[in-house]
Amino acid sequence: xxxxxESKIKMKKEFIKGLWKEHPILRQLLGMCPALAVTTSAxxxxxxxxxxxxxxxxxxxxxxxxxxxxxxxxRIAVYTVIIATFVTVVDIFFxxxxxxxxxxxxxxxxxxxxNCIILGRCEAFASKNSVLVSLLxxxxxxLGFMWGLFLLGSIREILGFGSLLGVKMMxxxxxxxxxxxxxxxxxxxxGFLVAVMNRLELRIKN
Amino acid sequence: MKNLILIFISTxxxxxxxxxxxxxxxxxxxxxxKLETAFGMGMAVTFVMTLATSISWLIYHFLxxxxxLLFLEYVIFILVIASLVQIVEMFIRKFSPSxxxxxxxxxxxxxxxxxxxxxALFMVTRNYDFLESVVFGFSGGIxxxxxxxxxxxxxxxxxxxxxxxAFRGAALTLIIAGLLALVFMGFSGLISS
Numbered sequence: 087x088x089x090x091x092e093s094k095i096k097m098k099k100e101f102i103k104g105l106w107k108e109h110p111i112l113r114q115l116l117g118m119c120p121a122l123a124v125t126t127s128a129x130x131x132x133x134x135x136x137x138x139x140x141x142x143x144x145x146x147x148x149x150x151x152x153x154x155x156x157x158x159x160x161r162i163a164v165y166t167v168i169i170a171t172f173v174t175v176v177d178i179f180f181x182x183x184x185x186x187x188x189x190x191x192x193x194x195x196x197x198x199x200x201n202c203i204i205l206g207r208c209e210a211f212a213s214k215n216s217v218l219v220s221l222l223x224x225x226x227x228x229l230g231f232m233w234g235l236f237l238l239g240s241i242r243e244i245l246g247f248g249s250l251l252g253v254k255m256m257x258x259x260x261x262x263x264x265x266x267x268x269x270x271x272x273x274x275x276x277g278f279l280v281a282v283m284n285r286l287e288l289r290i291k292n
Numbered sequence: 293m294k295n296l297i298l299i300f301i302s303t304x305x306x307x308x309x310x311x312x313x314x315x316x317x318x319x320x321x322x323x324x325x326k327l328e329t330a331f332g333m334g335m336a337v338t339f340v341m342t343l344a345t346s347i348s349w350l351i352y353h354f355l356x357x358x359x360x361l362l363f364l365e366y367v368i369f370i371l372v373i374a375s376l377v378q379i380v381e382m383f384i385r386k387f388s389p390s391x392x393x394x395x396x397x398x399x400x401x402x403x404x405x406x407x408x409x410x411x412a413l414f415m416v417t418r419n420y421d422f423l424e425s426v427v428f429g430f431s432g433g434i435x436x437x438x439x440x441x442x443x444x445x446x447x448x449x450x451x452x453x454x455x456x457x458a459f460r461g462a463a464l465t466l467i468i469a470g471l472l473a474l475v476f477m478g479f480s481g482l483i484s485s
Contacts, residue, residue: 162403167371174365193414199370280462
């Protein structure tokens with residue numbers, strides 16, 4: 087009985103950690119390239135987040151299932167091929183069903199292949215843990231990544247277009263800050279978000 | 293010739309891979325602490341990126357396109373890059389131990405540098421011919437090195453400043469990158485397209 091409770095606590099911990107304590111974007115600074123590039127609007131952030139969750143979930147599943155069979159010398163190459171396969175699936179799915187989103191995400195959808203979050207979770211977690219725990223870890227990290235993208239996308243969309251998810255948020259006399267949509271704005275907003283995160287962490291610790 | 297020079301200038305200054313396409317941000321934030329390491333990383337990336345775009349171009353046009361295997365694009369490209377990095381590493385270790393000493397530790401990291409795969413994908417979507425792809429790969433690497441070196445130079449100076457706790461480390465680096473991107477926007481009128 088005690089064992090079951092203990093494993094439940096462990097599972098919860100592995101799931102929660104990606105959402106806040108080890109947040110992939112704001113704490114570990116992983117997967118920066120899509121995080122900065124596609125977050126010109128909140129909806130792009132969500133679609134990218136969903137694509138990453140899908141790839142992360144299934145790559146972790148496959149890696150944790152076949153972890154004993156992979157020869158350690160070529161493991162990174164094997165992980166990359168597994169990830170690239172699932173990315174191809176997502177890419178073709180988006181192209182067929184949501185051509186508009188596929189165009190907005192551009193080359194950043196195929197670039198999920200080299201997203202360090204996914205390779206990082208496969209190498210650091212899924213290759214060492216059981217299937218169920220790996221899946222929870224993947225879901226937690228994926229959801230953490232998605233809320234990070236959503237937050238970044240929302241801030242940039244509100245300041246840069248004066249709208250959120252396409253709905254007008256600002257009074258008509260608001261003059262949109264074009265810089266927020268440009269690359270420079272992405273770096274600045276993320277820089278300040280990381281700073282806010284550091285500040286909050288310091289306050290929690292004290 | 294003219295379009296090759298235009299590709300070079302546009303890729304290095306106007307549409308810098310790091311500051312306008314956000315490719316290779318991980319090493320940009322990770323190894324920009326010291327000028328010396330930044331230089332090593334920049335050279336390694338330039339080398340691999342030039343080779344990767346050339347070989348990917350050949351494989352894309354002579355294998356994938358001819359046999360209708362375009363859905364394998366991503367898998368093949370990433371395999372090309374990973375094996376290329378491995379071969380380059382072995383080659384340099386054998387023939388130039390001193391170069392290996394300075395580049396060695398960065399080579400494995402390059403496989404997951406999204407700038408390399410990104411350059412290969414851009415080369416396909418922009419329909420470059422072979423020579424243009426080689427120049428594009430080379431200038432992409434030079435652009436990456438340039439920004440990495442500027443960043444390392446700034447960060448070496450910033451180390452002496454008294455920075456508020458919350459902004460230490462990554463936060464400040466990102467804000468500096470934002471300001472750099474603003475500066476590079478000044479080049480955007482350089483080429484009228």
